[in-house]
Amino acid sequence: MKARAFAYARPSSLAEAHAAFAAAEGDASYISGGQSLVPALAMRLQAPQVIIDLAGIAEMRGVALAEGTLRIGALTRHAEALTHPLIRAHAPLLAKAAPFVAHPAIRNRGTIGGSVALADPASEFPAMMLAMGAEMEISSPEGSRRVAAEDYFQDLYQTAIGPGEILMAMHMPAAGTAHVAAFDEMARRRGDYAMVGGGILAERNGAAIASIRIALFSVGPTPVRARGAEAALSGRVLDAQSIADAQNALDGDIDPLDDAEIPAAMRRHLARVLLGRLLRQLEIAP
Ligand SMILES: Cc1cc2nc3c(=O)[nH]c(=O)nc-3n(C[C@H](O)[C@H](O)[C@H](O)COP(=O)(O)OP(=O)(O)OC[C@H]3O[C@@H](n4cnc5c(N)ncnc54)[C@H](O)[C@@H]3O)c2cc1C
The missing domain is CATH 3.30.465.10 (Uridine Diphospho-n-acetylenolpyruvylglucosamine Reductase; domain 3)
Known part of the structure; x- marks a missing residue:
């Protein structure tokens, strides 16, 4: 399948980009790297009259x-x-x-x-x-x-x-020397979209966690902040007990849907395992 024919605009400012969108009366798509849009055009999931290329806009670089x-x-x-x-x-x-x-x-x-x-x-x-x-x-x-x-x-x-x-x-x-970060995901093959993934950014106070933000993806329609798990860890030293407490609290943070490939219960289990891995990755002295 090929994309439908479209006009192409390459504005050099935000004002020109907005004017191009208005001129197309909304029947336009912006393009940046094209790595999601071009496949969508080729499959005709999208068929705008005009493609507006953002690459020439200096403020976006x-x-x-x-x-x-x-x-x-x-x-x-x-x-x-x-x-x-x-x-x-x-x-x-x-x-x-x-x-x-x-x-x-x-x-x-x-x-x-x-x-x-x-x-x-x-x-x-x-x-x-x-x-x-x-x-x-x-x-x-x-x-x-x-x-x-x-x-x-x-x-x-x-x-x-x-x-x-x-x-x-x-x-x-801007993260500084007091911050520690961890990222991991579980995918069937490297490079595939993840079945479950997440990242942690924490600030340490000696061996303890002064503050922590945990975000997971592939566990719902939007990225999810694991506030219950964060609360279970705040002010504590990372050890087997605090990690288990965070994993238990995570159950209340996420509400994954069943889908054809991965049942909700499996995603919930994977998220729990992933959180444990992420926390053990954090470079916080015991
Ligand atoms: C085989 C394959 C595997 C992939 N695997 C992954 C993966 O594992 N993880 C992952 O995260 N991604 C994955 N991607 C997607 C890839 O990362 C895309 O590049 C990215 O999601 C979109 O970035 P882009 O710059 O290419 O956006 P584009 O394709 O140019 O645009 C994507 C959408 O965003 C809109 N848009 C783009 N820029 C802006 C802007 N500045 N303001 C407003 N709207 C805008 C466009 O109109 C379009 O609707 C994969 C893609 C392919 C083809």
Whole structure:
């Protein structure tokens, strides 16, 4: 199958991109890395009249650190999460998650913003935004606004991005030397979408956990923050008892659906095992 014929626009500013969307009367799709959109076009799951390529918009590029906050432009590619020194130092969860996202060819083209805009419930980067306490910067013709990850992921493939709006960048508190991070997932084959996955960003106070954020994916229609498990660990030293308490609390944090491939009970069990692995990965002195 081939994509339906479409017109192509390559704006060089956000204002031009919004004007192109308005001119198409909404029958348009933005494209970043094209790694999800192009297959959808080829299968005619989407057939817009106009494709608006965001690649020429300078404000959507680059990674910068200012006043304790890291700004990652939406056009930053998956592969850059592995190599960019600011991401490796201050957003270690993205660097740890990147090798699990698809395959090298896709990571060379796919963008972090494209993944966060699409919000596939089985994707790694959207859940890491939740674990990092990120804010998404969204542009509309009226200006830009920031939305916290907790409010951004709304339902299956539904985010706070409205029709015609553009995800410009992700902002997150820069992790420092007091932070420890862990990422893992369970997939049938390396590079496949995960059956269950998750990431943890914690701040340590000596051997104890001062604060902790745990986000899981592939356990529901949106990434899920495991608040019960977080509460079970806060202020405690990581040991067999605190890990077991967190695993027990996790049961109340997630409500996986049954699907054709994986029954809910199995996903629940895998999430519990995964949480134990993640916590044992954290570099906190016993
Ligand atoms: C074989 C295969 C395996 C894959 N495996 C994984 C995997 O394991 N994990 C994973 O997370 N992903 C996986 N992907 C998806 C891949 O990571 C995509 O690159 C990513 O999800 C989308 O990023 P993109 O830049 O390619 O977005 P595009 O394909 O360009 O766009 C995706 C959607 O988001 C919209 N969009 C894009 N950018 C913006 C923006 N800045 N503002 C508003 N809307 C925007 C587009 O209109 C489109 O609807 C896989 C893809 C393939 C083909």
